[in-house]
Amino acid sequence: MSAVLSLESVSVLYRKGRTMVPAVRDVTLEIGRGETLGLVGESGSGKSSLATAITGLLPSGGRVDGTVRFEGSDLTGLAASDRRRLRGTAIATIAQDPFTSLNPVVRIGRQLVEFQHWQTDRSRAERWRRAAEMLAQVGLSDPEARMRQYPHQLSGGIRQRVAIAAALLVNPRLLIADEPTTALDATTEDQIIGLIRNARQAIDGAVVFITHDMSVVRRLCDRVAVLYAGQVVETGPVGTVLGDPRHPYTKALLACDPAGIETPTRLLPTIPGTVPAPGNLPPGCVFAPRCTAALPVCSQRSPRPSAAGPGHSAACHLMGTA
Amino acid sequence: MGSYLVRRFVLALLVLCLALLILFLLIYAVPGDPATIALGPRASEAQKLLFRERMGLDDPLVVQAVRYIGLMLRGDMGTDILSQRPVADLVLAALPRTVLLALVGLGWAVALGLPLGVVSALNPNSWIDRVVGVISTSVVALPSFLMAIYGLMLFSVTLGWFPAIGAGEPGDFGDQVRHLVLPALAVGIAWVGYIARLVRVSMLEVLGENHVKTYRAFGVSNLRIALRFVLPIAVVPVLSVLGVGMGNLLSGAVLVEVVFSRPGLGSLAYDAVVSRNFPVLFGSVVVTTALYVTANFLTDTAIALLDPRIVEEG
Numbered sequence: 001m002s003a004v005l006s007l008e009s010v011s012v013l014y015r016k017g018r019t020m021v022p023a024v025r026d027v028t029l030e031i032g033r034g035e036t037l038g039l040v041g042e043s044g045s046g047k048s049s050l051a052t053a054i055t056g057l058l059p060s061g062g063r064v065d066g067t068v069r070f071e072g073s074d075l076t077g078l079a080a081s082d083r084r085r086l087r088g089t090a091i092a093t094i095a096q097d098p099f100t101s102l103n104p105v106v107r108i109g110r111q112l113v114e115f116q117h118w119q120t121d122r123s124r125a126e127r128w129r130r131a132a133e134m135l136a137q138v139g140l141s142d143p144e145a146r147m148r149q150y151p152h153q154l155s156g157g158i159r160q161r162v163a164i165a166a167a168l169l170v171n172p173r174l175l176i177a178d179e180p181t182t183a184l185d186a187t188t189e190d191q192i193i194g195l196i197r198n199a200r201q202a203i204d205g206a207v208v209f210i211t212h213d214m215s216v217v218r219r220l221c222d223r224v225a226v227l228y229a230g231q232v233v234e235t236g237p238v239g240t241v242l243g244d245p246r247h248p249y250t251k252a253l254l255a256c257d258p259a260g261i262e263t264p265t266r267l268l269p270t271i272p273g274t275v276p277a278p279g280n281l282p283p284g285c286v287f288a289p290r291c292t293a294a295l296p297v298c299s300q301r302s303p304r305p306s307a308a309g310p311g312h313s314a315a316c317h318l319m320g321t322a
Numbered sequence: 323m324g325s326y327l328v329r330r331f332v333l334a335l336l337v338l339c340l341a342l343l344i345l346f347l348l349i350y351a352v353p354g355d356p357a358t359i360a361l362g363p364r365a366s367e368a369q370k371l372l373f374r375e376r377m378g379l380d381d382p383l384v385v386q387a388v389r390y391i392g393l394m395l396r397g398d399m400g401t402d403i404l405s406q407r408p409v410a411d412l413v414l415a416a417l418p419r420t421v422l423l424a425l426v427g428l429g430w431a432v433a434l435g436l437p438l439g440v441v442s443a444l445n446p447n448s449w450i451d452r453v454v455g456v457i458s459t460s461v462v463a464l465p466s467f468l469m470a471i472y473g474l475m476l477f478s479v480t481l482g483w484f485p486a487i488g489a490g491e492p493g494d495f496g497d498q499v500r501h502l503v504l505p506a507l508a509v510g511i512a513w514v515g516y517i518a519r520l521v522r523v524s525m526l527e528v529l530g531e532n533h534v535k536t537y538r539a540f541g542v543s544n545l546r547i548a549l550r551f552v553l554p555i556a557v558v559p560v561l562s563v564l565g566v567g568m569g570n571l572l573s574g575a576v577l578v579e580v581v582f583s584r585p586g587l588g589s590l591a592y593d594a595v596v597s598r599n600f601p602v603l604f605g606s607v608v609v610t611t612a613l614y615v616t617a618n619f620l621t622d623t624a625i626a627l628l629d630p631r632i633v634e635e636g
Contacts, residue, residue: 057538088541095539100532103551105629114551115540150630163536170540 088118109147173205236312427509439521458515565621
């Protein structure tokens with residue numbers, strides 16, 4: 001299994017005043033062909049920053065350290081124009097918010113044609129035809145009519161289908177979906193997840209699925225990486241990590257998933273406290289201040305990732321003791 | 323789209339009627355009895371009564387107002403006291419010159435201000451942005467009549483590059499163009515800075531929106547995104563401001579016409595004020611108002627073409 005994407009000690013830093021603050025620290029991950037990786041974590045855990053490090057669309061003042069390899073070649077060393085070409089041909093993104101991710105004053109059809117900007121072998125008419133086909137494929141009735149409409153005339157679910165169709169139009173070998181269902185209602189979310197599952201089969205490559213919802217990971221992903229304060233605290237096959245979580249943060253996240261609660265309760269479980277700000281990380285283990293099982297060593301030394309099974313590792317001091 | 327434009331058109335007509343009503347009430351509120359003024363102090367009461375009756379001055383205020391607005395809308399603006407020619411003829415002869423001056427003034431301001439704003443927005447806080455910023459804020463503060471006077475002194479009197487007065491020989495296109503340069507420069511210069519500032523702010527705002535990220539995620543170049551997908555959104559608020567600013571532009575054109583002794587609505591109104599020629603004065607005010615309302619209607623149309631969301635919201 002060759003790696004489609006491999007991250008080697010990737011850090012993402014943002015300028016804050018005079019210093020650079022890390023939003024993502026030392027992430028090493030590999031995603032193989034045909035694989036779907038779930039990136040899970042709370043808001044502010046660095047999921048989206050990691051995605052922008054892969055696409056190269058960091059806001060100004062941001063910097064990526066480490067190596068991002070796509071199909072073996074280092075992306076961080078590429079010229080801006082080569083990276084742009086790669087984004088239009090090999091790496092596609094499904095945006096988070098369907099309500100704002102399409103241009104409000106341009107008809108759907110013209111936008112879908114524009115997204116195939118780098119498919120230089122396709123004529124304008126062919127781009128239009130392919131866009132219509134793709135809209136039909138993602139389950140839209142009367143695609144030609146949809147393409148003559150403006151985004152505000154469509155519902156959120158339909159817009160997200162349009163966004164998925166747009167991403168698939170470039171035949172990506174890496175599809176990055178950044179919380180594509182967060183802004184949608186539960187029924188629509190279900191349909192969109194089904195679509196992404198189908199899309200996974202249609203593309204010859206890998207999918208990175210960013211979410212904060214463990215139940216979505218269970219339904220969609222092969223492997224999962226749990227992010228906390230910019231660090232991967234646990235990673236492994238979905239079955240193992242969700243069935244036998246080793247890191248207290250993963251356990252806490254799973255306990256918060258309403259789908260996993262069997263006895264009715266008045267209050268949904270939460271993890272007390274908030275994710276520390278990137279510029280203000282605690283010493284030792286980043287999760288220690290919120291961890292219910294913290295030992296004295298946790299606030300002194302940062303734990304190294306250690307193996308918990310085949311392809312499964314977690315960064316926790318309790319690993320040796322448990 | 324159709325019903326939106328109809329609504330806008332009706333609204334424009336209402337605004338015009340309201341403006342006419344205010345103008346009528348202003349005339350009415352001026353102290354003095356028209357009959358006494360027209361017939362002189364030695365006229366008898368019977369003569370005055372007859373005069374009032376003939377002129378409709380004894381009708382109720384509402385009837386007079388409606389009659390006045392109706393006459394104005396039909397283009398009957400009365401007679402010039404001095405030349406005894408219909409005011410409508412005078413005004414219509416002057417109108418194209420003022421419209422030309424305003425359009426050329428605004429036109430070159432847009433042609434320069436728009437690219438400057440776009441360049442600034444694409445390179446925020448760069449040296450070029452700072453230079454454009456300093457230049458635009460300084461020209462915004464310049465009143466057009468001041469620019470007209472200094473332009474006249476420098477380019478006509480000292481350097482002799484351009485003619486100082488008039489609008490050029492009728493039929494001689496080149497001469498007319500040379501006469502238009504300085505007035506258009508004076509009318510437009512403040513707008514260059516104004517438009518550059520507006521476009522910059524509006525572009526920066528739209529550039530921060532999510533859909534821009536989507537285009538970037540598909541590898542579309544920043545310049546292409548800016549010109550094809552951001553600018554059409556960013557000019558909408560600029561257009562709204564321009565529509566309202568037409569009033570300013572027209573009053574600027576009026577003053578500039580006076581400075582350059584250019585025939586047009588401005589000179590017409592100015593001369594009318596000086597010679598107390600009220601029918602001509604009111605005629606030019608009415609036409610200027612109509613021009614303003616028309617400009618606003620055209621702005622609304624342009625906005626509707628650019629942003630389909632506005633049409634549906636009404």
